[in-house]
Amino acid sequence: AQKVTQAQTEISVVEKEDVTLDCVYETRDTTYYLFWYKQPPSGELVFLIRRNSFDEQNEISGRYSWNFQKSTSSFNFTITASQVVDSAVYFCALSEERTGRRALTFGSGTRLQVQP
């Protein structure tokens, strides 16, 4: 069965610090997709990134970057120069191709508090 682990329950940083959110996954599939979603205090889920299992290139989008390493089954998320607006719960999720249903298995989330 697939599983996503976000070991960091809560992280608190001061504005402008860099912060990395860890995500470790387990799957038997060779084809799968990894996601990060942001859940701000307002409660909605905001899609941040999708990465398929064949693409190990790191990605950078503004202050956000993602490091995907199949060798360690990790898909970590770094925010550079954090801002108060980054305060939210961040979820890592996994979707397997094999089952056909493509539902997401979520980690338990990491709450990020950015202090001014």
Added chain:
Amino acid sequence: NAGVTQTPKFRILKIGQSMTLQCAQDMNHNYMYWYRQDPGMGLKLIYYSVGAGITDKGEVPNGYNVSRSTTEDFPLRLELAAPSQTSVYFCASSGDRGKETQYFGPGTRLLVL
């Protein structure tokens, strides 16, 4: 495009009451999902559908039912509400192969007392 819409936003139910959570999407997505999010936890899959007329159970289906008569709509039915069903419910949809990203509705907060 409105994306994925859900109604109501918030509801209080008494134990034993029934209700339907509505979900609609206007992106012509075949895949639709219902998840629940308990406090401090990630989301868990209740039911999903791969197209009109086709539904199947997820991890936590007990106490719920779904139907999918059209591509756009995917209502979730609670027949006999129990306190354990107090949660936030999210509906999501995604496109076909190669378009795996799931887009979520704003959620319905349900309190069963």
